[in-house]
Amino acid sequence: MDFRLTEDQRALRKGVRELLARLFDREALRAAVDAPSLDRGLWRELGAAGFFALRVPEEEGGVGLGLPEAVLLFEEAGRVLLPGPLVATHVAAGVVPGAAEGEVVVTAVDEGLVPWLDEADVVLGDVTGAVPMRSVDPLTPLHKVPGLVGAGDGGGTRPQGRRPVVPTRPAPAGRMPTTGLVDTADALPATGGAGVLPVADELVAVLLTAAEQVGSAGAATEMAVSYAGAREQFGQVIGGFQAVKHLCAGMLVRAELARVAVRAAAVTGDPVEIAGAKLLADEAATGNARDCLQVYGGMGFTWEADVHLHLKRAWVRARLRLPAARAEEVVAEQL
Template sequence: MDFRLTEDQRALRKGVRELLARLFDREALRAAVDSGGLDRELWRELGAAGFFALRVPEEEGGVGLGLPEAVLVFEEAGRVLLPGPLVATHVAAGSLRGAAEGEVVVTAVDEGLVPWLDEADVVLGDVAGAVPMRSVDPLTPLHKVPGLVGAGDGGGTRPQGRRPVVPTRPAPAGRMPTTGVADALPATAGAELVAVLLTAAEQVGSAGRTTEMAVSYAREREQFGQVIGGFQAVKHLCAGMLVRAEMARVAVRAAAVTGDPVEIAGAKLLADEAATGNARDCLQVYGGMGFTWEADVHLHLKRAWVRARLRLPAARAEEVVAEQL
């Protein structure tokens, strides 16, 4: 089986990178951090570009591509930290009117957490009793649904200090709640497997970007009369980052071709490790500068933490893979 990208796939990746460079550059990223809200105009622009309709058949008005192409697109989204419930909206685009065009924002209950609940028009899953959480990622607002798997067990969220949390309404006005997804991977529907893999693709994009950031900074920053990239310890960090990112990328793209549930679980596991590990190592390369609010490194680490808690977290992914050994 040939996993190399075709000419059309390389063109798609290039086009998406150029589109996101125009629609969501660093200035837009920082504006999103400051505002904390979802840019509906950006969402519609993504819809017009076919971001959400990528896998919708052409006869239904979509682009008509497959999961391998979607993985490439979501890698680019992860690379620039594109905010919003991208995966849920993309997966729902074939069945919910307005989602493909970016007119409707869709979110879903996942591991007891609901990203972007206040901004969503459609909520997939039961959000009765959902309460707001203080998300570690300023670009991913979260609610917790008590009693569900993963709810409130740490890993990227924390309660809002000591103040009492007021429950949100069961289903915000204008939203259509639907049934939740199954907990065990082998029993999940194809849509949930797609969601797991696309989340892994976002993690891969972030891992690749932090590798680029670390290498670029190592070539510029000087200490003791030479660039820090000349020091063996820094070289080892950057090399390790590259290995993690490429291993995860290969696993995600291979799983997109095979569609095997166990391979998807393994890909998510590797992608989570690559995104969080690379962000940490990038912080080490940056040194004290990396811990400042002005640097973007911490945003990658925080987003990686949150994604790792969503869509098949490590403990469950390990069980799925181990069961097949």
């Protein structure tokens, strides 16, 4: 099986990178950090460019491409730290009216957490009683749903049965209303059980989150190499020191291994390979951000540097969409 990118896929990746460079440059990133509210104009621009409708069939008004192409999009989104519930909106694009065009923002309950709850128009999952929590990532506001098990929680069970779709608006004191729940039988395909996205879509969400991690891991590698080639110490650039070379080489290996695993899983669609890809991608994103911080030295710890943003975003994504402990179990069962 040939996993190399086709000419059309390379052109797609190039086009997306140029689009994001125009729509979300470093100035826009810093503005989003200072005022973490979702830019609806940017969201509509992404919708108009086909970001959310990429996998929607052409006969339904979408682009009609597949999961391998979607992975390329989300790698680029992770590379620039594009904010917002991108994965949930993309996965819901063929189901929730307005999502494909970027007119509707969709988020979802995931591991007991709900990213961007106050900014969402539609929420997949029951968020009754959700309360805001301090997120380590300034670009990803989170709410916690009491009673659901999230990574790091001490135990308990995940509620079974119906998980409604909730059209929402910002609620007082950050709490969600207990009324207005909509039965997902009217909004989502019956496949996968009432109130739950089809299993295939859940797997897609895991893989696209992994793709974002891969993009961030690659960006951290590029940042470290660039800084090491410019920063001088003891009369030479620090990239000439063996210890720094080893750090950068290790970052490249982690990023490329994760990239290959994610792209291969996008082709095969195998659940075990997707779980393994998420494991590798989480390790690459968090490990590379830490090593990039090491290369930067004291400069990396300052608010002005972007290194900490990649590390914090990697931490949050690692908690969402099949975190390590569960992904390891999925892989182990097949060994």
